[in-house]
Amino acid sequence: MARFDQQTLKNTLAVVLAGGQGERLYPLTKDRAKPAVPFAGSYRIIDFTLSNVANSGLRRVAVLTQYKSYSLQRHLQLGWNVFNYELGEHLSVIPPQQRMASVWYRGTADALFQNIYILEKEKPQYVLILSGDHIYKMDYARMLKYHIEKGADLTVACIEVNREEASRFGIMQVDETNRIIDFAEKPSDPKPIPGKPDAFLGSMGVYVFNTEELVRQVIADAKRPSSHDFGRNIIPAMIEQRDVFVFNFGEGAVGGPYWRDIGTIDAYWNASRDLLEASPPFVLDDPRWPIRTYQGQYPPAKVISSNRNSDCGAVINSLICAGVVVNDARVVDCILSPGTVIEPGAVVENCVLMEGTLIGRGARIRNTIIDKYVHVPPDLRIGYDLAEDSRHFTVTESGVVVIPKELPVEQGYELPVRQ
Amino acid sequence: MTRILVVEDDKNQQELYRQELSEEGYEVDVASDGKEAIAKVQKERPDLIVLDISMPGMDGIEAMGKILGSDNRIPIVLNTAYSSYKDNFMTWSADAYVIKSSDLTPLKNTIKQVLENVKQSGS
Numbered sequence: 001m002a003r004f005d006q007q008t009l010k011n012t013l014a015v016v017l018a019g020g021q022g023e024r025l026y027p028l029t030k031d032r033a034k035p036a037v038p039f040a041g042s043y044r045i046i047d048f049t050l051s052n053v054a055n056s057g058l059r060r061v062a063v064l065t066q067y068k069s070y071s072l073q074r075h076l077q078l079g080w081n082v083f084n085y086e087l088g089e090h091l092s093v094i095p096p097q098q099r100m101a102s103v104w105y106r107g108t109a110d111a112l113f114q115n116i117y118i119l120e121k122e123k124p125q126y127v128l129i130l131s132g133d134h135i136y137k138m139d140y141a142r143m144l145k146y147h148i149e150k151g152a153d154l155t156v157a158c159i160e161v162n163r164e165e166a167s168r169f170g171i172m173q174v175d176e177t178n179r180i181i182d183f184a185e186k187p188s189d190p191k192p193i194p195g196k197p198d199a200f201l202g203s204m205g206v207y208v209f210n211t212e213e214l215v216r217q218v219i220a221d222a223k224r225p226s227s228h229d230f231g232r233n234i235i236p237a238m239i240e241q242r243d244v245f246v247f248n249f250g251e252g253a254v255g256g257p258y259w260r261d262i263g264t265i266d267a268y269w270n271a272s273r274d275l276l277e278a279s280p281p282f283v284l285d286d287p288r289w290p291i292r293t294y295q296g297q298y299p300p301a302k303v304i305s306s307n308r309n310s311d312c313g314a315v316i317n318s319l320i321c322a323g324v325v326v327n328d329a330r331v332v333d334c335i336l337s338p339g340t341v342i343e344p345g346a347v348v349e350n351c352v353l354m355e356g357t358l359i360g361r362g363a364r365i366r367n368t369i370i371d372k373y374v375h376v377p378p379d380l381r382i383g384y385d386l387a388e389d390s391r392h393f394t395v396t397e398s399g400v401v402v403i404p405k406e407l408p409v410e411q412g413y414e415l416p417v418r419q
Numbered sequence: 420m421t422r423i424l425v426v427e428d429d430k431n432q433q434e435l436y437r438q439e440l441s442e443e444g445y446e447v448d449v450a451s452d453g454k455e456a457i458a459k460v461q462k463e464r465p466d467l468i469v470l471d472i473s474m475p476g477m478d479g480i481e482a483m484g485k486i487l488g489s490d491n492r493i494p495i496v497l498n499t500a501y502s503s504y505k506d507n508f509m510t511w512s513a514d515a516y517v518i519k520s521s522d523l524t525p526l527k528n529t530i531k532q533v534l535e536n537v538k539q540s541g542s
Contacts, residue, residue, distance in 0.1 A: 099481070100512070101488035120508040215508045222512075223491045 002125075004145040009057045010088070012144060013124035013211075015112065016049055018132035019066030019096075019105055024264045027394055027404035028371060033065065035132030036072035037262070038354050038372070040275055040284060041321040041337045043293045044075050045262055046132040050091075051291045053130070054082070055254075056140040059089035062118055063132065064111050066096055066104055079294025094118060100222070107228030108205075113218040119211060127214050129207040129230070135271055135282065136259040137289050138206070142252045146245075147208040153242040154213065156180065156235065157206035159249045159259055160199045166190040169202030170231035172246055180244045185232040203231055204249060204259060213242065254289045258282040265396045269369065272352050276317055276333055296355075298323025298338050312345065329359070343378070350383075354405075371405035420446045421534065424465040426456040426482065427498075428474040436469065439523050440530075453477025453485075460486050464493065467534060469526070472499040472510070480509045487512055494533045498526060 002008075022034030029037060035046035046063075053061055061083070065072055073093050083089035096104055096114060105111040112119075112129070119127065126147070128140055138157070147155040161169055171190040173182035183203075184190065193199045207230060209217075217234050226233045238244050250257045258281045260271045274281055284291055301324040305313025312328040320326070321338040328344035337355040342348055345362040352369045359365060360378035367383040370376070382403070386395050394402040423445045425436045437447045448465065450456040454477045456468070468486065472479035483495055497504070497513040504510050514533045517526050 098488075100484045102485075103488075116508045116511075215511055219512050222487070 002148050002151075004141075004148045008126070008144055008148065009141060010059070011125035012058055012060065012128055013119070013122050013126075014053045014058050014061045014128045014130060014140070015115075016046065016053075016061065016063045016130045016132045017108055017111055018046060018063050018069075018072060019111060020133065021067050022133070022263075025262070025268065027402055028265070028268065028369070029068070030371075030404050031068060032071035033068050033132075034262070036068075036075055037133075037268070038337060039135065039262065039268070040272070041319045041335050042295050043291060044072075044079075045135065046072065046075075047079070047291055047293045048135050048137070049130050049132055050080060051289070052136070052138050052140060053128075054292065055289050056138075058128070058140060059083055059087070060122065060124065061091040062115070062122075063091065063093045064105075064115060065093055066111075069093075069095060075294055079292065082292070092118075105228075107226075107233075108230045109218050109221050109226075109234050110228035112214065113222045113228070116215060116218070119215060124211055127209045127211050129205075129209065131205045131261075133262050134204070134259060135262060136204075136249075137254040137282075137286070138249065138252045138259075139254055140206075140208075140252065143206070143208055143247045146247050146251070150178075150245045151243060152208070152245045153210050154235070154238055154244045155208040155247050156244065157204045157249055157252065158201045158246045159204055159257065160193070160196075161202040163190070163192075163198055163200065166200040166202065169200070170235070172201045172203060174201065174246050178245045178247075180235070180239050180246055183231070183235045183239055185229070185236075201246060203235075205231070208247075255283060255286050256281060265369070265394070265400060265402055266398050269352070269396070269398070269400045272335055275319060275335065295322065296338060301336075302326070304328055337372075367399060368401040368403065370403045371407075373406045374403050375408075376403075420444070421467070422446045422448065422463075422465045423467050423469060423530070424448050424450060424456065424459055425469045426450045426453070426474070426479065427469075427471045428452060435523070439527070440469075443527055443530075445530075451476075453479060453482030456482050457485055460490070460493065464490065467494045467496065467530060467537075469496050469498050469530070470513070472497060472504055473501065480504075480507070483512060484509070494537050496526070496529055496533055 018035040020034050022029035036044050039045050076093050080091050083091050100114045170185045171187050172180050175181050190200050262268050301320045304327045315331045318334040320336045323339040324336045325341045329342040329346040332349045335352045339355050340353045340357045342359045343361040346359045347364045349366040354372045356373040357370045358375045362379045363376050365382045383401050389401045427433050428451050433449045440447045450459050452474045470479045494514045496515045498517050500519045515529045517529050
């Protein structure tokens with residue numbers, strides 16, 4: 001009978017699925033894969049999952065990339081070159097190898113099927129499958145321990161979601177031992193948790209498999225008509241014949257059960273807003289659970305106020321990163337990434353500004369996400385007239401304006417100059 | 420008639436398989452390595468492939484990946500002198516794994532069984 005011990009972590013390979021196109025995050029995914037989208041000023045989305053891996057004591061990681069992987073690969077090379085190969089540790093970035101198929105990944109299960117060679121070379125006892133686009137803190141070691149104690153073939157991490165959210169998740173039914181007895185992917189009429197009519201068990205897309213079982217399942221899946229998806233195909237095929245259990249996120253969560261799928265611009269926006277709360281539901285500075293990233297070299301952030309009694313030169317309720325310069329300008333409820341510069345007289349409210357953004361003199365920007373290296377010309381207004389903004393930029397349902405990376409804003413945009 | 424493609428580099432063994440499997444009532448074609456096997460499969464789909472692993476040129480494991488990548492329904496029986504490949508996940512895509520011996524009975528029985536399974540699964 002297997003036991004959880006130090007060897008368990010060494011015998012586990014974490015596989016991070018980082019190949020999704022992220023169409024609903026467009027234009028933030030115009031030039032990069034979803035896991036490489038900058039988040040919380042200094043980080044990329046994938047940093048949260050990889051920090052969980054490292055903080056859980058796991059040291060063997062394969063990141064499966066696919067679309068637009070340049071930026072992601074570069075980030076991993078610069079920020080995550082921390083594992084010691086001589087001790088058997090590694091983080092490998094693996095683009096599609098086309099060993100088993102001459103197509104790109106047709107689904108999450110196909111991504112593993114096409115990488116059976118990696119599983120063969122690594123020969124781990126357990127495989128932890130993760131998604132590269134979620135924001136949460138979780139101790140995967142607790143999930144592995146649970147998986148082993150249950151004698152499971154597959155363990156699926158889950159969270160409680162409400163009825164509205166349930167239609168976007170794989171929804172599970174379990175018996176009193178936490179064994180999954182029913183699984184429906186994105187159901188229109190989901191079955192609630194017994195005794196809780198408005199709560200549903202949703203899959204987080206985090207799985208622990210016994211490796212041999214995983215290999216058998218993805219091969220069987222590859223040979224039948226299927227959308228090659230863990231949620232849609234593999235789990236339903238397994239629950240009747242194999243030992244499949246849920247693991248409640250609450251038992252593995254670190255610092256509160258906060259979990260967000262950054263699938264859409266509005267989800268990205270809301271998760272960003274969460275960070276600005278006085279007592280945020282998700283903290284970045286937990287010493288027990290450091291979040292790692294790559295940061296360029298920047299001088300300290302600087303706020304310049306030429307007149308101590310004026311409102312200018314003020315930063316209120318914001319995250320500001322190294323290299324930021326707020327020069328006689330006003331910043332309220334913002335996330336300012338490294339090297340952003342706000343010139344005199346500008347007012348920036350409720351914005352996420354990514355690295356190297358420049359807001360020109362007197363510009364007024366609100367409710368806007370500005371991707372890297374955009375230079376906003378002086379006196380421009382964005383976020384005040386959504387009909388006008390939507391002629392030039394993406395505007396989400398909830399009214400967030402998104403300006404894509406390196407867009408030369410002054411071209412083609414008639415400047416609605418401040419009165 | 421059920422068509423079997425035997426992929427085998429050894430000429431003597433090729434002849435042996437051709438003769439014995441023909442006697443079982445199969446139509447037998449032969450390829451000498453993985454590359455030739457892929458070309459033959461693309462030209463005319465066999466009902467089953469008997470595939471050696473260790474061959475000069477493209478080996479059986481790589482050929483199996485490519486064949487199943489273009490048609491995942493073709494049943495494949497790996498036929499090798501080595502038992503050590505059995506633990507290799509790359510061989511698990513095959514429908515069966517047979518260790519070569521001078522007596523072809525185990526291979527013949529396995530072929531029969533695999534074809535029966537295919538028939539039952541309705542393809």
